[in-house]
Amino acid sequence: MASQAVQHAAEAFPQTQELKTHNHLIDDKAALDAAWEQDGYWFFRDVLDKAAVARLRQSWIDELERNRVIDPVGSSATDKSVAYNGGSLETFPFRMEPIAAKRPWVQFVAEQPINAFFTRLFKDDPFWVPVVEYRATPPQQDRTKSRIDAIHQDGPFSPGIPFRICWIPLAEIDADIGGLMLAEGMAADRVSYHPKVEGGSNGAIPLDAIPADRWRRTTYQAGDVLLMNLWTPHTGLANRSDRFRLSMDHRVMAKGDKCPLVGIIEDISESHVVIRNAQGEHRLTIDPETYVRNTVGQKLNGTAITDFHTIGREVIIAYDGDRASVVRPPH
Numbered sequence: 040m041a042s043q044a045v046q047h048a049a050e051a052f053p054q055t056q057e058l059k060t061h062n063h064l065i066d067d068k069a070a071l072d073a074a075w076e077q078d079g080y081w082f083f084r085d086v087l088d089k090a091a092v093a094r095l096r097q098s099w100i101d102e103l104e105r106n107r108v109i110d111p112v113g114s115s116a117t118d119k120s121v122a123y124n125g126g127s128l129e130t131f132p133f134r135m136e137p138i139a140a141k142r143p144w145v146q147f148v149a150e151q152p153i154n155a156f157f158t159r160l161f162k163d164d165p166f167w168v169p170v171v172e173y174r175a176t177p178p179q180q181d182r183t184k185s186r187i188d189a190i191h192q193d194g195p196f197s198p199g200i201p202f203r204i205c206w207i208p209l210a211e212i213d214a215d216i217g218g219l220m221l222a223e224g225m226a227a228d229r230v231s232y233h234p235k236v237e238g239g240s241n242g243a244i245p246l247d248a249i250p251a252d253r254w255r256r257t258t259y260q261a262g263d264v265l266l267m268n269l270w271t272p273h274t275g276l277a278n279r280s281d282r283f284r285l286s287m288d289h290r291v292m293a294k295g296d297k298c299p300l301v302g303i304i305e306d307i308s309e310s311h312v313v314i315r316n317a318q319g320e321h322r323l324t325i326d327p328e329t330y331v332r333n334t335v336g337q338k339l340n341g342t343a344i345t346d347f348h349t350i351g352r353e354v355i356i357a358y359d360g361d362r363a364s365v366v367r368p369p370h
């Protein structure tokens with residue numbers, strides 16, 4: 040009985056419906072904008088050049104081979120993902136720091152067909168915010184745990200940066216592999232569903248805050264891309280397959296949007312920050328409402344600001360006039 044109850048709790052997640060596809064709206068800016076508000080996402084099926092996605096995926100495959108958690112792939116296809124071979128995950132870099140250090144996104148977004156797709160979509164050059172998560176998620180080890188990672192909206196963690204979340208599956212992600220699941224039609228009012236917890240950080244969104252019939256996902260394929268509104272609640276769904284889940288989570292805007300400053304910290308205190316980038320030096324004030332944050336989205340206050348954000352590190356700053364509204368690290 041007890042084990043059945045555990046099994047039930049671990050499997051329990053809302054029934055999901057199929058994501059809409061928005062391919063037919065490309066080139067119709069008004070319809071795209073309306074869908075962005077109403078649906079809270081754009082899902083484009085089979086629009087990214089598969090050879091470019093395969094070149095990007097190779098960084099993940101190389102890293103998995105180096106960690107001996109997959110068998111050598113040789114010349115076999117990897118677009119349906121790769122099987123976990125049961126190798127030790129003790130030293131596995133779950134946040135893929137070795138890939139992050141190589142910044143493979145830079146080459147990917149510069150590939151002609153990739154750049155052409157986003158330029159056509161925005162009718163403007165894309166501006167890639169260097170906030171990138173590289174994920175190679177192995178099968179969930181503790182299957183008594185919930186399949187839902189953490190329901191959240193990105194908006195309350197980066198107030199004032201109007202970027203679009205750009206989630207790119209690098210290989211097939213089916214229902215067993217899990218991956219991204221989102222709540223449709225909950226972004227238009229820009230309501231934060233996060234309870235505020237101590238220190239001004241955002242607590243996790245409880246499952247029952249989202250109507251059960253809103254959840255959407257699909258079987259994602261290499262070549263698909265999901266752009267998501269900052270106010271759309273979403274979560275990862277644990278991997279219950281025998282394969283790795285391979286994806287890249289990026290942020291993009293149109294050049295003409297109000298893009299954040301990206302630069303290297305030259306000076307910082309609890310009340311100001313100075314950064315330098317190709318355009319020169321920028322000085323901004325920090326006040327108690329500025330969402331200065333760390334890598335996991337916690338708001339930093341007082342001396343925690345200068346303990347975490349130090350001179351010489353890269354930082355992303357959203358601003359109003361000369362006041363910083365968000366100060367965040369890239370990763």
Ligand SMILES: [Fe+2]
Nearest residue numbers: 191192193273
């Ligand atoms: Fe997210």
